[in-house]
Amino acid sequence: xxxxxxxxxxxxxxxxxxxxxxxxxxxxxxxxxxxxxxxxxxxxxxxxxxxxxxxxxxxxxxxxxxxxxxxxxxxxxxxxxxxxxxxxxxxxxxxxxxxxxxxxxxxxxxxxxxxxxxxxxxxxxxxxxxxxxxxxxxxxxxxxxxxxxxxxxxxxxxxxxxxxxxxxxxxxxxxxxxxxxxxxxxxxxxxxxxxxxxxxxxxxxxxxxxxxxxxxxxxxxxxxxxxxxxxxxxxxxxxxxxxxxxxxxxxxxxxxxxxxxxxxxxxxxxxxxxxxxxxxxxxxxxxxxxxxxxxxxxxxxxxxxxxxxxxxxxxxxxxxxxxxxxxxxxxxxxxxxxxxxxxxxxxxxxxxxxxxxxxxxxxxxxxxxxxxxxxxxxxxxxxxxxxxxxxxxxxxxxxxxxxxxxxxxxxx
Numbered sequence: 261x262x263x264x265x266x267x268x269x270x271x272x273x274x275x276x277x278x279x280x281x282x283x284x285x286x287x288x289x290x291x292x293x294x295x296x297x298x299x300x301x302x303x304x305x306x307x308x309x310x311x312x313x314x315x316x317x318x319x320x321x322x323x324x325x326x327x328x329x330x331x332x333x334x335x336x337x338x339x340x341x342x343x344x345x346x347x348x349x350x351x352x353x354x355x356x357x358x359x360x361x362x363x364x365x366x367x368x369x370x371x372x373x374x375x376x377x378x379x380x381x382x383x384x385x386x387x388x389x390x391x392x393x394x395x396x397x398x399x400x401x402x403x404x405x406x407x408x409x410x411x412x413x414x415x416x417x418x419x420x421x422x423x424x425x426x427x428x429x430x431x432x433x434x435x436x437x438x439x440x441x442x443x444x445x446x447x448x449x450x451x452x453x454x455x456x457x458x459x460x461x462x463x464x465x466x467x468x469x470x471x472x473x474x475x476x477x478x479x480x481x482x483x484x485x486x487x488x489x490x491x492x493x494x495x496x497x498x499x500x501x502x503x504x505x506x507x508x509x510x511x512x513x514x515x516x517x518x519x520x521x522x523x524x525x526x527x528x529x530x531x532x533x534x535x536x537x538x539x540x541x542x543x544x545x546x547x548x549x550x551x552x553x554x555x556x557x558x559x560x561x562x563x564x565x566x567x568x569x570x571x572x573x574x575x576x577x578x579x580x581x582x583x584x585x586x587x588x589x590x591x592x593x594x595x596x597x598x599x600x601x602x603x604x605x606x607x608x609x610x611x612x613x614x615x616x617x618x619x620x621x622x623x624x625x626x627x628x629x630x631x632x633x634x635x636x637x638x639x640x641x642x643x644x645x646x647x648x649x650x651x652x653x654x655x656x657x658x659x660x661x662x663x664x665x666x667x668x669x670x671x672x
Contacts, residue, residue: 261286261320261374262315262340262373263283263287263288263318263322263376264373264377265340265376265377265380266318266336266337266340267280268320268377268381269327269339269380269388270326270332270333270554271326271327271389272325272326272327273324273326273327274450279325280325283321284451286655287317287321290314291310291311294310295307295310295311296363298310298527306626306643307614308413309393315341319337323609323642328334328392331395331396331399332392332393333400335392335395335398335399335502336392338402338403339402339440341406341409342402342405342406342436343373343376343394345406345409345410345413345469345534346437347372347373347376348413349367349430349433350363350368350372350430350433350630350644351366351368352369352370353429353430364398368543382520386442387444387447387448387451388444389453389588390447390451391447391473393442398443400518401439401443404442405432405435405436405439406524408432409436412428412429415672431537432601433438441472441645470553503592504520505517505520505521533546533549534566535549535563535568536563536564536566536606537560537565537566538565538566538567538569538573539567539573540574540577541563541565541576541580542563542565542576542577543577544578544580544581545561545563545580545584545604547581548581548585548588549561551588552588552591555588555591556600557591557592557600557601557602558599558600558601558602559602559603559604559605560602560605561602561603561604561605562604562605563604563605563606564606564607564608565606565612566608567609570672571610571653571672575649576649576672578645578649579645579646579649579670582642582643582645582646583614583616583642583670584602584604584616585616585642586632586642586643587616587666590619590620590621590624590666591617591618591619594619594620595623596620598621599619599662600619600620601617601618601619602616602617602620603615603616603617603618604616604617611671612670612671612672613669613670613671614671614672615667615668615669615670616667616668617665617666617667617668618665618666619664619665620661620664620665622664624661624666625661626659626661629657630658631643631647631659633657646668646670650670654672655671655672656669656670656671657670659671669671
């Protein structure tokens, strides 16, 4: 039962159960053989010491069969011995309720161990695995409890000790149960608070993302309003031009009219290039490509983004805008003599693979999570927005800095 309990608490390394069955049979045979003489002689103190020695052998010999670290294994081992000591005492304490106390002792141990193993398998195991991850926090009370049990059991004749010190041992067993309940409950509470904190951070990131999207939409509305005003002025100017052309043609001055049309054609704005089929992404790319051209930044843009996407086109456009804006700022901060370059490539083959590469200075860096470090306070919202988009759509987001180039890849 002790070995079954230990295997329930620890994480097996091998899938073949025959390895563990063979180890159990070998240790069980050695234990029964060593205890046979002392049980017949009625020397229960010697039985306890033989079992204690066997426990030390179990703790050392069985470790290679499990993947737990040394300290995780030690914590499980200490917990097993604490349960063992409590079960030994409780079975002896309540055995008088049976007609034959000796068999009642055995039956009670079977019940107590089975209850402990069942509790671990059904309810405690997931939380206990988390306890093992924080063994350095909880090993002190577990070790102190073990020392208290050993101080009683190693204090002389074990049968007399179980008879004369039953009350202290009963309270010690209750204390041990309380200690482990407190350990599991505290970790459960801490884990719940951690999940709530993660959810709160996710909600805050989503709120920042929505706020950024709202700000971007407001900026686009302002651009549309400015474009509408510009079109109105162009239409007004066109009416004046039409009157002038009409007058020239009425007087037969066709050469002057043709020259005026050619000059107006050269002065008129050219058509914005179409980078991809998706209107929202194309608008975002066109805006930042124009800013890059004004700043003297060389760009290379090759996009294969269809009009219909599995993700929201506006959200993707906001992500592209954030990444291009970060690339634009990085290029503007380059020292003199470094040619600024922005390369934006996107391929579509069932999923979208976006890659943006730009020149960067020596101060560009990533944090421990692989995210870009914000240079100033209040910055970095764009990167958080991109991370929120990747988390929402289960996308793969990877940043890398090498050879003076900052590269981000997004697989959606």
